[in-house]
Amino acid sequence: MVAAADQQSLSARSTRAFTAFLDFALASDARAVLTLLVVCFLFFLPGLFTIPPTDRDEARFAQATKQMLETGDYIDIRFQDEVRYKKPVGIYWLQAASVKAGRALGMRNGLTTIWLYRIPSLIGAIGAVLLTYWCALAFVSRRAALFAALMMASCVLLGIERLLAKTDAMLLMTVVAAMCALARAYLPRNDAGPRDQWINAAMFWTALAGGVLLKGPLIVMIAALAALTLAIVDRSARWLWQLKPIPGVLWLAALVLPWFIAITGRAGEAFYSESLGQDLLGKIFGGQEGHGAPPGYYFVLFWITFWPGATLAALATPYVWSARHEPRIKFLLAWLVPAWLIFEAVITKLPHYVLPLYPAIAILAAAALDAHKLSRKPWLVSGTMAWFVLPLLAGLGGCIALAVIGHQFGLFAWLLAGAGVVMGLLAWRLYEMDGPEHSFLRAVTAGILIGIANYSLVLPALSHFFPSPALARAMRDSGCPAPQAAAAGYQEPSLIFLSGTDTQLTDGAGAAEFLRAGPCRFAFVDSRQEKSFIQRAEAIGLRYSAGPRVEGYNVNSGRPMTIAVFRSRNPS
Numbered sequence: 001m002v003a004a005a006d007q008q009s010l011s012a013r014s015t016r017a018f019t020a021f022l023d024f025a026l027a028s029d030a031r032a033v034l035t036l037l038v039v040c041f042l043f044f045l046p047g048l049f050t051i052p053p054t055d056r057d058e059a060r061f062a063q064a065t066k067q068m069l070e071t072g073d074y075i076d077i078r079f080q081d082e083v084r085y086k087k088p089v090g091i092y093w094l095q096a097a098s099v100k101a102g103r104a105l106g107m108r109n110g111l112t113t114i115w116l117y118r119i120p121s122l123i124g125a126i127g128a129v130l131l132t133y134w135c136a137l138a139f140v141s142r143r144a145a146l147f148a149a150l151m152m153a154s155c156v157l158l159g160i161e162r163l164l165a166k167t168d169a170m171l172l173m174t175v176v177a178a179m180c181a182l183a184r185a186y187l188p189r190n191d192a193g194p195r196d197q198w199i200n201a202a203m204f205w206t207a208l209a210g211g212v213l214l215k216g217p218l219i220v221m222i223a224a225l226a227a228l229t230l231a232i233v234d235r236s237a238r239w240l241w242q243l244k245p246i247p248g249v250l251w252l253a254a255l256v257l258p259w260f261i262a263i264t265g266r267a268g269e270a271f272y273s274e275s276l277g278q279d280l281l282g283k284i285f286g287g288q289e290g291h292g293a294p295p296g297y298y299f300v301l302f303w304i305t306f307w308p309g310a311t312l313a314a315l316a317t318p319y320v321w322s323a324r325h326e327p328r329i330k331f332l333l334a335w336l337v338p339a340w341l342i343f344e345a346v347i348t349k350l351p352h353y354v355l356p357l358y359p360a361i362a363i364l365a366a367a368a369l370d371a372h373k374l375s376r377k378p379w380l381v382s383g384t385m386a387w388f389v390l391p392l393l394a395g396l397g398g399c400i401a402l403a404v405i406g407h408q409f410g411l412f413a414w415l416l417a418g419a420g421v422v423m424g425l426l427a428w429r430l431y432e433m434d435g436p437e438h439s440f441l442r443a444v445t446a447g448i449l450i451g452i453a454n455y456s457l458v459l460p461a462l463s464h465f466f467p468s469p470a471l472a473r474a475m476r477d478s479g480c481p482a483p484q485a486a487a488a489g490y491q492e493p494s495l496i497f498l499s500g501t502d503t504q505l506t507d508g509a510g511a512a513e514f515l516r517a518g519p520c521r522f523a524f525v526d527s528r529q530e531k532s533f534i535q536r537a538e539a540i541g542l543r544y545s546a547g548p549r550v551e552g553y554n555v556n557s558g559r560p561m562t563i564a565v566f567r568s569r570n571p572s
Contacts, residue, residue, distance in 0.1 A: 489526025
């Protein structure tokens with residue numbers, strides 16, 4: 001009896017809070033956007049400024065951008081002396097603009113401040129959430145559109161991608177913009193005049209150009225598959241003329257061709273050979289870099305990567321199937337299904353590949369919510385348990401990692417995680433009592449609390465997983481005016497980003513030779529290379545001093561490591 005009374009009391013208090021939240025957010029589109037911005041900041045800011053550069057993709061992107069800023073060459077893409085032609089130039093330009101802005105505002109160490117390189121990803125994530133709201137308004141009511149955008153804001157996968165200085169969050173924004181324009185051309189509208197059609201067409205082709213400059217033909221594939229599917233099902237493609245294809249293609253070419261012509265003049269066929277031949281085709285026909293997986297990989301992962309919206313998506317499935325012939329549902333399925341099947345068929349698989357399809361799922365779930373047609377089948381409703389289980393696992397896992405690896409109790413992290421678990425429990429247990437909207441908002445609140453705990457408090461404290469900052473700090477604090485570094489055994493891109501573009505990657509013997517070449521030189525030698533370093537140093541009579549030893553764990557190689565810091569001495 002007491003437990004039931006407590007549950008009803010908690011339900012009443014949270015129901016009043018969420019009712020007030022919805023009343024404010026739904027009063028106007030401006031308030032909805034303001035609400036979404038606040039939610040985005042709560043989800044996307046934790047960890048942005050405090051988590052060090054991550055290996056390997058983020059550090060590679062950031063280092064290539066840093067070299068553009070150092071050399072003033074904004075056409076070629078390089079990582080040290082190697083060309084980096086897997087992706088076009090778009091994200092590097094955006095990151096360079098962000099770093100330049102930071103330096104203009106007085107940030108002296110802007111070149112090695114990783115959060116400046118993450119700003120485009122932050123903007124892309126927020127833009128994708130707001131565009132999902134705007135896009136959903138063409139399909140559902142303002143209330144349901146708000147929930148579709150909240151599904152994207154709270155999405156676990158987007159919460160990771162906003163934190164990484166690479167292409168995927170910004171690509172998501174361009175895809176949502178393009179598909180929204182495509183939807184508004186397809187769905188009948190009585191209020192669309194010639195001016196509206198031109199604005200919509202401009203948005204479509206500009207978004208397409210942005211996506212191409214970010215990640216090549218992927219955005220074109222998603223849009224083309226949707227349009228082709230609808231044309232086949234409807235036996236008509238006349239609606240595509242609303243997108244003004246002739247001037248649109250010319251505008252697309254005007255935006256993307258200058259850089260492609262410039263890089264062709266600089267590198268010849270090398271860019272296309274690496275980006276299309278090695279990167280794109282290599283992923284289609286082989287498990288590139290050990291990332292091969294069988295079909296069904298994305299479906300299995302979806303229940304985690306789209307949490308907490310995945311639960312509503314499951315409950316919406318029967319409605320979506322029954323309404324599949326309606327134009328709005330048909331369009332969303334055309335956005336989702338063909339591209340998803342292709343991603344499942346491609347051999348190389350990474351979780352973020354299907355991120356551009358998640359907004360379609362969010363709007364489909366919102367449509368079922370809007371129609372009050374979420375399934376009540378017990379086996380589907382039981383899936384709401386995920387709103388409790390994932391916060392429990394993520395919160396407990398983060399706090400244990402903080403204690404065991406970070407050697408901190410982290411009282412505030414435990415409090416936040418505990419509150420998140422309680423909110424997740426309420427989301428699950430009160431679902432049938434309070435309905436899907438308030439339960440989903442509880443799950444969103446759980447996600448915010450767990451995110452703040454793990455991204456702001458736990459991950460920054462796990463320095464063992466980020467040895468590069470400690471190594472770069474040892475060199476920076478030495479007092480040398482222009483220190484130089486070499487690394488033996490530990491050769492992660494984050495080290496190059498933090499310690500300098502001219503950092504040499506070598507072996508133990510090579511590190512000893514490097515120190516012999518002059519003063520103010522540092523060698524970062526992994527324990528596996530230390531014997532070779534010492535033998536070579538003795539053989540050449542090297543005078544050096546030993547600095548700190550950095551203990552760490554290399555996530556990419558999956559092994560613990562100890563890195564010794566050695567410094568050359570001035571000749572006597």
